[in-house]
Amino acid sequence: MRERLIFAGQLLFTLLVAAFLIVPAFLSMLAGVTANYFRGIASGFTLQWVIQVWDLYAETIARSLLIAVATLVVTIVVGVPAAYALNTRGGRLARVLEEVITLPLAIPGLAIALALLLTYGAFGDYRRSWLFILTGHVVFTLPFMVRAVMAVLAAIDVKTLDESAASLGAGPWRRFRDVIVPNARPGILAGALTVITLSLGEFNLTWMLHTPLTKTLPVGLADSYASMRLEVASAYTLVFFVMIIPLLIAMQLLAENAGAGRPSS
Amino acid sequence: MSRATFLRLCLLPLAAVVMAFFVLPMARLAIVGASGETGLRAYSAILLEPRYRATLINTVLLAAATTAATIVIAAIAGLFLQRHRFPGRAVLTAMLTFPLAFPGVVVGFMIILLAGRQGLVGDMTGRLLGEKIVFAYSIQGLFLGYLYFSIPRVILTIMAAVEKLDPALEEAARALGAGPWAVHRDVILPALGPAFVASSAIAFATAMGAFGTAFTLATNIDVLPMLIYTEFTLSANITMAAALSVGLGLVAWVILALGRSLSGGVVAAAG
Numbered sequence: 001m002r003e004r005l006i007f008a009g010q011l012l013f014t015l016l017v018a019a020f021l022i023v024p025a026f027l028s029m030l031a032g033v034t035a036n037y038f039r040g041i042a043s044g045f046t047l048q049w050v051i052q053v054w055d056l057y058a059e060t061i062a063r064s065l066l067i068a069v070a071t072l073v074v075t076i077v078v079g080v081p082a083a084y085a086l087n088t089r090g091g092r093l094a095r096v097l098e099e100v101i102t103l104p105l106a107i108p109g110l111a112i113a114l115a116l117l118l119t120y121g122a123f124g125d126y127r128r129s130w131l132f133i134l135t136g137h138v139v140f141t142l143p144f145m146v147r148a149v150m151a152v153l154a155a156i157d158v159k160t161l162d163e164s165a166a167s168l169g170a171g172p173w174r175r176f177r178d179v180i181v182p183n184a185r186p187g188i189l190a191g192a193l194t195v196i197t198l199s200l201g202e203f204n205l206t207w208m209l210h211t212p213l214t215k216t217l218p219v220g221l222a223d224s225y226a227s228m229r230l231e232v233a234s235a236y237t238l239v240f241f242v243m244i245i246p247l248l249i250a251m252q253l254l255a256e257n258a259g260a261g262r263p264s265s
Numbered sequence: 266m267s268r269a270t271f272l273r274l275c276l277l278p279l280a281a282v283v284m285a286f287f288v289l290p291m292a293r294l295a296i297v298g299a300s301g302e303t304g305l306r307a308y309s310a311i312l313l314e315p316r317y318r319a320t321l322i323n324t325v326l327l328a329a330a331t332t333a334a335t336i337v338i339a340a341i342a343g344l345f346l347q348r349h350r351f352p353g354r355a356v357l358t359a360m361l362t363f364p365l366a367f368p369g370v371v372v373g374f375m376i377i378l379l380a381g382r383q384g385l386v387g388d389m390t391g392r393l394l395g396e397k398i399v400f401a402y403s404i405q406g407l408f409l410g411y412l413y414f415s416i417p418r419v420i421l422t423i424m425a426a427v428e429k430l431d432p433a434l435e436e437a438a439r440a441l442g443a444g445p446w447a448v449h450r451d452v453i454l455p456a457l458g459p460a461f462v463a464s465s466a467i468a469f470a471t472a473m474g475a476f477g478t479a480f481t482l483a484t485n486i487d488v489l490p491m492l493i494y495t496e497f498t499l500s501a502n503i504t505m506a507a508a509l510s511v512g513l514g515l516v517a518w519v520i521l522a523l524g525r526s527l528s529g530g531v532v533a534a535a536g
Contacts, residue, residue: 006445010345017342018360021413024375025364027385031378038383074282082279085272097276101283106518107291108474110490111510114497115290118297118507139287146279172271201368203477208494218477222370225481230383237374244366252359 025241032235049235053224057236060220061243067130067216068199071137075145075195078138080188083149084180087158102143109204112139117208130214136205141198145191152187153180190254197247201240217243291514298511301504310505311512317492317505324489327404328472331411335419335468336461338412343423344453358424365417369410369477376410376482377401402484410478415471419464426460459528466524470517489513 032050036043086094104112116136121127161183165175181188203218210219217240224233299305311317346358364372380386380401387397400406430453438452476490483491489509497506 003445007349010341010349011351014342014345014357014361017338017416018357020379021364021416022360023385024378027378028374078278078282081275085275089272089276097280097283100288101279103518104287106470106521107514108476108490108510108517110474110476110493111294111514112287112290114493114506114510115294116286118503119290119293135286138282142279142282166268172268176271176275197366201366201371203368203370203480204474204490207476207480208497218368218370221368221374222477222480225370225374225377233374234378237371240371248363248366 028234028237029241030234031231032238034231037230037234049231050238052232053236053239056232057217057220057224060215060217061239063130063214064200064217067134067137068196070134071141071199072192072195074134074138075142076188076192079142079145079191080149080181080184081176083146083153083187084158084176084184086146087150087153088162098146101146104139105143109136109140109202110208112136113205113208116205128211128213133206133209133214133216136209137199137202140202140205141195144194144198145188148191148194149184149187152184152190156183158183186254186258190251190258193247193251193254197244197251200244200247294507295511297504298508301508303504307504307508308512311509316487317509320487320489320492323487324473327408327411327488328469330408331415331472332465332468334408334412335415336465339416339419339423339464340454340457340461343420344427346420347424347427361420362417364413365421367414369414369475369479370481371477372410372414373478373481375413376406376478380406380409402482404486407479407482407486407488410482411472411475414475414478415468418471419468422464422467423457423460426457430456463524463528466520466528470520470524473520474513474517 030041031037033045033047034041034043035046035048086098113136116132116139117127120132120135126132158180161179162175165179166172170178201218202216203222206216206219207222210216215223221233221236221240224236228236298307301307303310311321342361346354346361364375367375378384380399382397382399382401384399384401387399390396390398434452434456435448438448443451474490475488476494479486479488479491480494490513493506493509493513496502496509
């Protein structure tokens with residue numbers, strides 16, 4: 001009896017916490033398709049707010065997608081070879097470098113953005129282009145790609161694979177392309193999903209780095225929260241949810257598969 | 266091409282990107298912070314100038330309160346979810362971790378929908394009490410927002426730690442006659458100690474540096490990231506903004522490094 005009471009109490013508590021997190025997200029999706037949120041759903045459902053968001057902010061959505069894809073390309077090109085080298089080389093230099101690239105995880109985005117502005121703000125054309133935002137996103141997401149790939153490389157015995165390929169006469173570039181990259185694929189995929197999700201939602205850096213002509217989706221969101229009616233802000237948030245929820249589900253599935261594939265400890 | 270050369274080539278792009286776009290800018294930030302009229306005293310002003318100090322204390326208190334509340338909430342919910350199997354458990358876990366990818370601005374909007382002028386709490390209290398309670402833009406609203414983004418992160422860490430606990434220890438405690446309360450107090454919670462330390466560090470550092478949520482909600486509350494932002498954009502006090510950023514970055518980094526060395530694990534904040 002007592003056990004059941006404790007169980008019920010804990011379940012109720014956990015449900016309340018889940019409600020705190022989910023109810024507002026649900027309300028925002030609802031408000032985005034409600035004709036008049038103040039009067040409630042009795043006022044009927046409509047897509048007019050979503051259409052209005054599309055008219056006002058389509059450009060920010062496209063720019064965010066562009067930046068996310070570009071960030072992904074850069075983090076793969078820069079991060080995957082580096083993860084391989086850091087994993088293979090070891091030693092003090094590798095550890096120091098690993099420590100330095102994970103620093104952007106600890107330092108608030110606002111500080112990094114300010115540092116970039118103070119250093120490169122005078123290069124007008126660069127500062128005004130979307131490449132400036134891309135720079136911030138790369139610095140912020142690179143550690144996630146490097147660590148995801150390194151985790152996979154550490155779990156499989158890359159050194160043996162690498163050395164046996166070398167003993168068969170494959171040069172370093174071929175070994176990297178035909179042995180390392182295929183084996184690191186789960187890590188690259190996990191890293192890619194994280195990088196895209198983080199880039200699409202990045203605000204702290206982007207708010208400082210953007211110009212009126214290089215607004216991204218989260219910058220537009222902040223804009224709409226401050227100046228648009230609640231229904232439009234909600235519809236915009238709904239668009240954002242629709243973009244990131246598939247990524248989150250894919251990440252969850254990938255993590256579960258990785259968990260199932262590994263022998264349990 | 267030798268193997269060592271190839272490995273060095275593999276590291277080159279990373280080293281170049283990190284050097285040009287992170288190490289150099291951060292060094293520049295630290296220098297700019299010390300290059301105002303007052304020189305290095307800009308850094309001590311963070312502690313000595315009453316306005317900055319008040320903001321710093323505000324931010325630390327808010328981050329500490331958020332951390333404490335998050336740990337208690339996540340410990341109860343995380344233990345429960347990891348220890349019981351029931352229908353709907355997977356969905357419940359997914360709901361609790363889903364907001365992990367929300368940017369701070371969206372979290373702020375979630376609090377507006379809960380406690381803003383057209384929010385749920387206002388609507389309900391308006392009907393029940395005849396008076397709308399609106400607190401989204403106060404320190405309570407900010408606290409709720411910080412809870413919102415901290416809970417998912419911490420729950421994940423705690424659930425992973427609970428999974429690794431050795432059930433034999435609890436069975437031994439029970440066999441020796443310990444009740445459920447004693448088992449929790451003397452066996453389970455101490456064993457989760459490192460996870461509590463690690464997730465406290467994450468929650469605290471994230472709360473200290475959170476900008477998006479404060480930006481959406483904190484119209485008249487001073488927290489450190491908002492102070493940096495207003496110093497930089499409104500007052501054009503670039504030296505002080507740089508000094509405050511360096512201070513904030515150092516605090517966040519030290520706390521995460523402490524959390525990592527005390528818990529022996531890998532700790533990172535994000536968002």
